[in-house]
Amino acid sequence: MKYSLGPIQYYWERNLVYDFYEQAKDSGFDCIYLGESVCSKRKELKTDEWIDLAKELSASNKEVVLTSMALIMAQSELSTLKRICSNGQVTIEANDLGAVQFLAENGVPFVLGAAINIYNQVSLKQMINLGMKRWVMPVELSRAWLQEILAHCSDIRDQLEVEIYGYGHLPLAYSARCFTARSENKPKDQCEKCCIHYPNGRLMKSQEGQKVFVINGIQTMTGKCNNLILDQNEMNGMVDLLRLSPEGEEVFDVLNQFKSDNQTIYDSSIHCNGYWRALPGMDTYIETELL
Numbered sequence: 468m469k470y471s472l473g474p475i476q477y478y479w480e481r482n483l484v485y486d487f488y489e490q491a492k493d494s495g496f497d498c499i500y501l502g503e504s505v506c507s508k509r510k511e512l513k514t515d516e517w518i519d520l521a522k523e524l525s526a527s528n529k530e531v532v533l534t535s536m537a538l539i540m541a542q543s544e545l546s547t548l549k550r551i552c553s554n555g556q557v558t559i560e561a562n563d564l565g566a567v568q569f570l571a572e573n574g575v576p577f578v579l580g581a582a583i584n585i586y587n588q589v590s591l592k593q594m595i596n597l598g599m600k601r602w603v604m605p606v607e608l609s610r611a612w613l614q615e616i617l618a619h620c621s622d623i624r625d626q627l628e629v630e631i632y633g634y635g636h637l638p639l640a641y642s643a644r645c646f647t648a649r650s651e652n653k654p655k656d657q658c659e660k661c662c663i664h665y666p667n668g669r670l671m672k673s674q675e676g677q678k679v680f681v682i683n684g685i686q687t688m689t690g691k692c693n694n695l696i697l698d699q700n701e702m703n704g705m706v707d708l709l710r711l712s713p714e715g716e717e718v719f720d721v722l723n724q725f726k727s728d729n730q731t732i733y734d735s736s737i738h739c740n741g742y743w744r745a746l747p748g749m750d751t752y753i754e755t756e757l758l
Contacts, residue, residue, distance in 0.1 A: 635712025
């Protein structure tokens with residue numbers, strides 16, 4: 468099984484982004500995703516700079532994938548999407564059906580992101596016909612669901628790579644509203660790019676103190692950090708890539724622990740693996756005991 472470095476989901480300062488990918492270049496990740504998938508106002512790096520960075524990383528003997536926006540709401544965002552999809556060199560992760568259509572019309576193979584809801588083998592086969600070479604499974608689906616889908620895809624399994632989110636706060640939903648701006652009593656159109664003050668999003672707790680969600684601009688994420696380090700041994704034959712989403716530079720240490728199967732990384736007070744076990748996402752399942 469290979470390991471992929473997911474795109475930075477938060478809004479980081481420009482120098483931090485470049486420093487991060489300089490480390491990624493020499494890391495043990497097999498595949499590197501990069502680009503802006505959440506909000507088009509996040510312009511520490513411009514579109515052409517993301518493309519140039521992707522091409523530079525491609526020279527480091529790693530697979531590089533440029534991710535697209537998950538929610539297209541303006542003509543300018545559509546123009547950016549077409550610019551990314553027509554870069555001519557770097558593979559695209561399509562997080563919107565508009566990206567799928569554009570790539571399919573131009574005969575360009577692509578990665579299908581988890582933001583696009585694919586729940587059965589019929590849809591998977593249709594996407595393969597359109598040019599999909601890898602499927603990133605929606606974050607709420609379970610091991611049992613994946614087993615069932617793949618059982619019906621034996622005839623096309625050799626045409627399909629499967630990737631799942633193995634570590635990091637999971638993206639659950641996208642909205643036309645900006646929750647981070649709202650939390651600062653700012654309208655979305657005058658947000659002052661306040662997301663940059665929260666390099667790991669803003670944690671939202673219930674009245675009882677339970678970690679429920681992390682808000683990240685227009686994105687809602689899990690309150691706990693998804694961590695499948697205890698579950699990866701049972702992925703053989705099903706999962707081709709395990710994605711680790713960066714919460715910071717410590718993701719490189721997390722990768723080393725995943726590769727060594729170091730179970731000490733798991734902390735049920737901050738980690739969860741419920742979705743993979745067909746349980747509520749915030750739950751933790753270790754062996755036969757639900758904690």
